Amino acid sequence: MTAVTQAPPGKAASPGRLGRWGRALSRELTTVVITMFGLLLVTFFIARVIPIDPVLAVVGDNAKPETYEAARIELGLDKPLWQQFAIYIGKVFTGNLGTSVLTSNPVVEDIKRVFPATLELATLGTMIGVLIGVPLGILAAVNQGRWQDQVARVVGLVGYSVPVFWIGLMALLLFYAKLGWVSGPGRISVVWQDIVTTRTGIIMIDAALEGEWEAFWDAFSHLILPALVLGLLSVAYISRMTRSFMITELQQQYVIAARVKGVSETAVIWRHALRNAAVPLFTVIALSYMHLLEGSVLTETIFAWPGLGRYLTNALLNADMNAVLGGTLVVGVVFIAVNLLTDIIGRLADPRVR
16 A cells, blocks of 8 residues: 655645745735836826926027927927827836936936935934934833833924924034034035045945045044934934834733743843834834935035935926936835835734735
8 A cells, every 4th residue: 555645734835825925926016016107107297287398498598489399399298298108108217317407417327426425314314213213212112101201202302393404503503613523514525525436426435445534534524413413303203103112012911921921021122022013113214214315305405415305406496307307206216115125024024914
């Protein structure tokens, strides 16, 4: 009699598991495609709704009618809207976002130049928000209703309520003009601008790669103040959400059971409650990072920071619609990418979501 060999349970279930993963992946890709299409549609029609004539931005207000008409035809504005939209999609997928009227450079090249500055600023601002906001939120949740909780609430209230431009101006006045602890507006001192070779676009990394440590600390001295201003906004948001998540987790039955078993309060807070709050907290941190990446216009303007927010502001003030739409599209793509990555990490980290 021949014995029937059974496959291990894990292997028997793998086709079904792979099927679920495949369906989940297809849903995510479908969502990304639909979102991208909607983003392209919105950015295209923004250019048609805004009362700015892109032809006049190219030829000027005093151009002759025949010059105006020739430029209009060259830009493809004489074609039907559906055809213009199709051409727009084709250009975007080939990496052609048009030419900036303000700089006369391809918009893609301009964004490559300014986006690392925003990336550098947003990354340090988010790091400050996480390093201060998460412990502050945990402290407020553990000491709910006490003075520690009140301090966390005041910090959050200040971060949400006080205008960013006022905080930036006061920070410049105190730490730069009065105390001289940090460098002033700009990204790096003039003396170092042509010495550090651009490799990654992030000056601190480029300076470290070349061993130019004086340039490294000069860049850090310019970066720390605007990063702290943005970090205050991030601290307010992250600490508030951390407090909310931790209060919810500390009221769960598993926390009560752990305390009854004699588990130390430190282990209950950091190894149990925070671990279960980590997935939604990671999503909050990602949202905060995306918000800073989209370009903090006021902060970059106050500190003369040559980032994406300042670039888009100058482009809008000069009716440079190619730059405005290109920058908006890039911000949207970054949002979609970070949101998708956050969702994937959340699924992998949390068995309940899987």
